[in-house]
Amino acid sequence: MALYLLFESASGYGLFHAYGIDEIGQSVEAVRSSVLDLERFGKAVKLTAFNPFSSAVDALNQCNAISEGIMTDELRSFLELNLPKPKEGKKAKYSLGVVEPKVGSQIAEVTGIPCQSNEFVQELLRGVRLHFDRFIKELKESDLEKAQLGLGHSYSRAKVKFNVNRVDNMVIQAIFLLDTLDKDINSFSMRVREWFSWHFPELVKIVNDNYLYAKLAKFIVNKSDLAEKDIPALADIVGDEDKAKEIVEAAKASMGQDLSPVDLINVQQFAQRVMNLSEYRKNLYEYLVTKMNDIAPNLTSLIGEVVGARLISHAGSLSNLAKCPASTLQILGAEKALFRALKTRGNTPKYGLIFHSSFIGRASTKNKGRMARYLANKCSIASRIDCYSEASTSVFGQKLREQVEERLDFYDKGVAPRKNLDVMKAAIESMVNGTTIDDDDNERTDASAKKKEEEEEP
Secondary structure, eight states: OEEEEEEEOSSEEEEEEEOOHHHHOSSHHHHHHHTTOHHHHHTTEEEEEEEEOSSHHHHHHHHHHHHTTOOOHHHHHHHHHHSOOOOTTSOOSEEEEOSOHHHHHHHHHHHOOOEEOOHHHHHHHHHHHHTHHHHOTTOOHHHHHHHHHHHHHHHHHHHHHHHHHHOHHHHHHHHHHHHHHHHHHHHHHHHHHHHHHTTOTTHHHHOOOHHHHHHHHHHHSSGGGOOGGGHHHHHHHHSOHHHHHHHHHHHHTOOOOOOOHHHHHHHHHHHHHHHHHHHHHHHHHHHHHHHHHHHOHHHHHHHOHHHHHHHHHHHSSHHHHHHSOHHHHHTTTOHHHHHHHHHHTOOOOSOSGGGGSHHHHHSOGGGHHHHHHHHHHHHHHHHHHHHHOSSOOOHHHHHHHHHHHHHHHHHHHOOOOOOHHHHHHHHHHHHHHTOOHHHHHHHHHHHHHHHHHHHHOO
16 A cells, blocks of 8 residues: 655645655664665655645644644645545545644545554654755755744744733732732831831730831831821821820830931831832732633632632643642642652541632531532532633632532531532523623522512412
C-alpha cells in the first residue's frame, strides 16, 4: 500500500509520496538513521504538491484549526485535488500519514481517506521537516525561518489574548497581592504601635483597630497638644465621643516620653503610609469582588469571593479547578498534610482551603468532615458551570448555597433537604424565565400569604 505524508509548515501545506521506503528500510531505526542524509532520504520521499498560505492571517487560522484537530475546507480541497481518487465502491490503495491523530481521524471521517499516525510516520515527517526547504526550490531557508517566527508570534499572541479574555489570571494576581498586603499591613501596624507607644502608650489599650490607630497617630502627633477642642475631631475618627474624651484624658496623664519634632514627623509619615496601604487594600478587595462576580459568579455566590479566588489560584486557573474532582477540591491546599498522612499511615486531612468557608465553621465537630465533602461537591459543580457555561449567571450558585444550608439543617435538626434534581430544575427554570432567586422567594411569600388569607375567610 502506498504511503503519502501530510506536512503542515508555516508557509503552507505540503504533500509527499513515500515511494522508496525499501531504499532505506521498513523499520523505525532504519528511517531514523537515514533522516540526516538528504541524498539517501531524497530517494525515499518526493514532493507531490505544495499549497502556500495566502496571508499571515490565513496561516494563523490554519494553525489554530490543526492544533484543535479540525480539518479546514482549504485542507480538504488540497487533499482531494492531489491524492489519487479510488474507484467507486472500492477502498483507497494508499494511506495518509499525519502528525496529529485528531486531524487524521477527522480526515478519515469526512473524506474516507485512511490515515495513520505512528512512530514510523513521525520519523518520516521529521526528515521532511529537516529538509523541507530543499524539496521546494522556490522557497529559501531564510524565508521559511521568517514565516515560522511570524506564525509563532501570532499563534502565541492569540493564545495569550484568549487567556486574557478568561481573566482568571487577574484574580490569581489579585489574591496573591491581597495576602501580601495583609501581612505587610499587620507588620507595619505593629511597628506604628510600638513606635508611637514610646510617646503615648495608653492609646494602645483604648484603640484596638490598626487602621484607626494609624489615623489617630497621624492626627495627634504630639499628645501634649491634645485639648478639649479636639474631642469632636477625635470623635469623627473613632466614631465614639466617650472614647474620644477617654483619649484626651489619657493624654493629659500619659506616662510616655517626649519625642523631638523630627521623630514625631517620621512617626506621622509612617502612619500615613500604613493608612494608604489599608485604603489600597480595600480598593483591591472591591476589585477582586468585581472580578470574581464576572469570572465565577456561581462559585462566588456559593463560597464567597476570597475562598473562591484562593481555590482558583491554588488550582492554577478556573479550567484547572473545573477539571478537579470533588475529592481533590476538598483537600486542595492541604497537600503536605495529605502526603505526610500517607507516609506515616495516619488520618488523611478532611479539608483544605474550603475550611475558611463559613459553612465548615458552622457545622458541629463530628459533621465537619461530612460538610466539607458535601461543600466540595457543590463547589466542583459551580466551577464547572462557570468555566463551560456561555451565559453568565449566579442562579446556580445561589441554589447550590441553599442546598448547603439545607444540608446544615439536616445535620443539626434532621430536616430533610430537597432533592438535587428538583433544585437544578428550579434553577434552570428561573434562568430561562429571567427571574432571580429573590424574585422566586417573593413570589413564594406572596403565594403563601394569599393562601393564608383564603383559609381565614369564612
